[in-house]
Amino acid sequence: MAARVVDERTQLLQRPASEIILRTHTEPTEDLKQERRRATFNFEELAYVLNGGKELLEKKQRFAEILAKTSWGDKSRRYFLGREEEYVGGLRAALGIWEKMKTENLSLEDGALMRTLVDFPGGLELHIGMFIPSIMSQGSSEQQAKWMPLCMGLKIIGTYAQTELGHGTFVRGLETTATYDRQTQEFVIHSPTLTATKWWPGGLGKTATHAVVMARLMVPDERGAMRDYGPHGFIAQLRDLDSHLPLPGVTIGDIGPKVGYNGVDNGYLSFDHVRIPRDQMLMRFAKVTPEGRYVPPPPSNSKASYATMVFVRADIVKNAGSSLGRAVTIATRYAAVRRQTAPAPGERELQVLDYQNCAATLLPLIASSYALSFMGEEMMSMYRRFEQDRDRGEFGALPELHALSSGLKALCTWITADGIEECRRTCGGHGYSKLSGLPTLFQNYVQNVTWEGDNNVMCLQTARYLIKALAGVQQGKRAAGSAAYLNDVVSELAPGSRCAAACDECWLRPDVAAAALRHAAARSVASATATLAAATGGKGLAFEGRAWSENTVDSIRAAKAHCTFVLHQTFVDSVARLEAAASVSPPAGGQGQSVGADTAAVLRQLAALFALEQMERSGGVAALLEDGYMSAAQAAALRRRHRLLLAALRPNAVALVDAFAFPDYLLNSALGRADGDVYRGLLEMARGSPLNATQEGPAWPEVLRPVLAARSRL
Incomplete structure (x- = not known):
């Protein structure tokens, strides 16, 4: 096609009009550069902390460059794929990473980092995330020796089949x-009802050859009477390793499209009297002897089978901060370059981030993403300590870890799922485009609020632990771990207990905010305990039946309040450790173990904003006013300090999200580009739409042309 020529008269006519526009036009790339110059701290120093050190951060950036150049890691068509293309592409990416690990002798940690960067969920998710961990945590040494080489060599592909059509969290x-x-000496695996059909396991639909199947262990006694020993794990082969066809007695398939995560073939599965060898019951703890005698786990580790679920929930907490961080990075960078409404004719439009309502959405979400990130690291540290204890046969930390991981799984995923959607909304119309990266991020993340335990049920598990702990305190026992504050519940809730905030600035003090959150948690736990006790008519606490099921609202509120207190306390403690480490080893080396005074000051502001936001958003202020702990004047001071914190943190907004150091490759967002060139990015990504393969479009020959041709007959 010949180049179009615009005549000189037309160009001269247009030139003054263009000059009027250019006088107020701004380049988004310059806006983002200016934002970074405004920062009051060194974001690279903080980036090392958030990414595990300089070496790991540089590795992440290097991997991103390498992966972008592979056929299976290329993201240019990612937002234009159909369901089948997503499934095949996700599986190719997972296998490509596995092959790279093997050929380049990379570690499992390297593989996990590459999976995060490629961000293409596929059929190996539960093989890596639950099948292997289940064998490692629940299998005997002999079982691990047999199955792990098969797993690691991808001679078999596994999944974890627990949830059924009729039963999930219970x-x-x-x-x-x-x-x-x-x-x-075999087990007969059987699905006696329609609702016994396994439903939802990732990779089950079309990928997995094996599964760890959670089934009720039934063992006949010597008289032939059947004994039900409850759920246990069994390794069952599902498909022929040569043909990939289902084995006899196995009915299996894909459950269909979902809100998101469609590269993963979540599946259904039922068994018709399928036999497996006795040694395919996971027997690290509980056992069935060849003679049919059930050997229960020792009382000290009777709940060891929860370990896999606890690990997954801890991992969900860890990933929540990263997922919210990605969303708020995209939204904050875009809000810093997007402009709307000029203060006066002939002036530049204002940056959207300068509107207080936008800052009031995004800055607290930045604070939340930091709180979740620090909490995630602490949760995984707790789990690693538990693993060390477990290997010594000690399980004393499991109840606390189970309760905390359950409640935090709920609270963190609620904060993250809601936060991603809030970020999308701040981006206006462009946030509705998949090219922003936010719709897909939300669609793939939102499953977390229900999988691995519905969030309300998770809160009830935490509440049960807290109510029991408070009941123990009332009987003279001592509460430990995150519930230790309940030891002082009598003085905490005494009529004279009052908030110590004597001025606006007091709300910046971590101890004042922590005391308010602690009081709210103690009050909520005490209220839930009293409600439950009253429901039984003074006959004690009941955690089953109507007394429990009809009084869950207060219990869920107690779990949320407790976990909010823990999140804030962990945030404050993490900042204190980083600052203390700087006095021993200055952060100039950039290894991610400490931060300087300027960075610590900003983190303390973020922690304060997180606390005040949670109290405002969750109704905590109203509860504390109702309780008499806080006065109206103190509540007003809290609100004023919240608004002042927004203004104080505004210059650091972009630097704070830069510190997450998410490569553009991972974000895959036109709006979240590190260079700020968002509008060019939108246009370039849009050109890749399959609808743009031809100028006429796919509907022209058979649909549009006949209709438009009829105009000549009118």
């Missing part, structure tokens, strides 16, 4: 059975 209610046949 594991004891599972209907799939594993009945022991003493004569053949």
Whole structure:
């Protein structure tokens, strides 16, 4: 096509009009550069902390460059794929990473980092995330020796089949059975009802060859009477390793499209009297002997089977901060370059981030993403300590870890899922485009509020732990761990207990904010305990039946209040450790173990904003006013300090999200580009739409042309 020529008269006519526009036009790239110059701290220093040190951060950036150049890591068509293309592409990416790990002798940690960067969920998610961890945590040494080489060599691909059509979080209610046949020394895996059909396991639909199946262990006693020993884990082969066809007695398939995460083939599965060898019951703790005698785990580790679920929940907490951080990075960078409404004719439009309502959305979400990130690191440290204890046969930390991981799984995923959507809304119309990266991020993340335990049920598990702890305190026992504040519940809730904030600035003090959150948690736990006790007519606490099921609102509120207190306390403690480390080893080396005074000051502001935001947003202020702990004047001071914190943190907004150091490759967002060239990015990504493959479009020949051709006959 010949180049179009615009005549000189037309150009001269247009020139003054263009000059009027250019007088107030701004380049978004310059806006973002100016934002970075405004920062009051060194964001690179903080980036090392958030990414595990300078070496790991540089590795992440290097991997991103390498992965972008692979065929299976290329993201240019990612937002234009259909369901089948997503599934095949996600699986190719997972296998590409696995092959790179093997050929380049990379570690499992390197593989996990590459999976995060490629960000293409596929059929290996549960093989890596639950099948292997289940064997490692629940399998005997002999079972690990047999199955782990097969897993690591991808000779088999596994999944974890627990949830059923009729039962999810209530594991004891599972209907799939594993009945022991003493004569053949086999288990018969069977789905006796329609609702016993396994439903949702990732990779089950079309990928997995094996599964860890959670089934009710049934063992006949010597008189032939069947004994139900509850859910246990069994390794079952599902598909032929040569043909990939289902084995006899196995009905299996894909459950269809979902809100998101469609590269993963979540599946259904039922068994019709399928036999497996006795040694395919996971027997690190509980066992069934060849003679059919059930050997329960020692009382000290009777709940060891929860370890895999605890690990997954701890991992969900860890990933929440990163997922919210990605969303708020995109939204903050875009809000810093997006302009709207000039103060006066002929002046430049204002940056959207300068509107207080936008800052009041994004800055607290930045604070939350930091709180979740620090909490995630602490949760994984707690889990690693538990693993060390478990290997020594000590399980004393499991109840606390189970309760905390359950409640935090709920609170952190609620904060993150809601936060991603809030970020999308701040981006206006462009946030609705998949090219912003936010719709897909939300679609793929929102499953976290229900999978691995519905969030309300998770809160109830935490509440049960807290109520029992308070009941123990009332009987003269001592509460430990995150519930230790309940030891002082009598003085905490005494009529004279009052907030110590004597001025606006007092709300910047970590101890004042922590005291308010602690009081709210103590009051909520005490209220839930009293409500439950009253429901039983003074006959004690009941955690089953109507007394429990009809009084769950207060219990869920107690779990949320407790976990909010823990999140803030962990944030404050983490900043204190980083600052203290700087006095021993200055952060100039940039290794990610400490921060200087300027960075610490900004982090303390973020921690304060997180606390005040949670009290405002969750109704905590109203509860504390109702309780008499806080006065109206103190509540007003809290609100004023909240608004002043928004203004104080505004110059650091972009630097704070830069510190997450998410490569553009990971964000895959036109709006979140590190260079700020967002509008060019939108246009370039849009040109890749398959609808743009031809100028006429795919509907022209058979749909549009006949209709438009009829105009000549009118």
